[in-house]
Amino acid sequence: MVFLTTQRLVLRNVAPEDADTMYDYRNNELCARYQRGQVRDREGIAALVERRRSDVLGLEQPALLAVALRDTGEMIGEIVVMPQDGAISLGYTFSYRHHRRGYAYEALSALLELLHNRFPEQEFICFTEAENLPSRALLRKLGYQDLGYAPKIQSQIFGKWLTPQSEAELRQATDPAR
Structure with missing residues (x-):
């Protein structure tokens, strides 16, 4: 499912073909050094993708979103939306291959607008x-x-x-x- 599209990006459900990309950036020191509790082994990532590939954006449970390039569909990062007790927390990791290009800002600002419009309280x-x-x-x-x-x-x-x-x-x- 596609959650939203921006000028350069698509925020969508994770898919099995994303597992290799996630493995690459989750095991790169630039991306991994500030992440806590992320699954990093291939089998664990594949299982995570399988469990989370049908996530929906709501207030009932967390949702894992893939951030992909609009033109190619290549996954470049992930955002987890974690609703709890009247608050939404966001976690994000973007591939070191795509740092410093404004993708994180573009994806997160569009997602924040969508979430705030849906759940203004x-x-x-x-x-x-x-x-x-x-x-x-x-x-x-x-x-x-x-x-x-x-x-x-x-x-x-x-x-x-x-x-x-x-x-x-x-x-x-x-x-x-x-």
């Missing part, structure tokens, strides 16, 4: 490693606010479309005195 939260400067810059460019570093989860927290109460709670989680 949801807050959006992203977590990234403090050392992952490109991801932090991308989130700021996407309109996320840097809420600080949360030592308990070892992540920098970013929020968008937050209620004042949620923002205060997240900022409290980043307070080093706690």
Whole structure:
């Protein structure tokens, strides 16, 4: 299923032919160094693709989306949409072969617009490693606010479309005195 199309990209369900691409970038140091808990072996990736190939965008469960070039269909990255307790969190990995071309911004900005239009009551939260400067810059460019570093989860927290109460709670989680 195609979820959306941009000028250069298609966001769609993952497919069995994506497994080799995912294996390549998930095992490349540039992509893997900031990822936690990603499956990296061939068999695990193939099983993941099989389990997630019919995901739908909704608030009931996470969805794994392939980001592919519109002209060729080549997968260049993935985005996971994780709804939970009134918030949507996004995780993303883009192939090192396609860094610094604006694809992540293009895909995520279009997806954020789609999700916010469908689920306007949801807050959006992203977590990234403090050392992952490109991801932090991308989130700021996407309109996320840097809420600080949360030592308990070892992540920098970013929020968008937050209620004042949620923002205060997240900022409290980043307070080093706690």
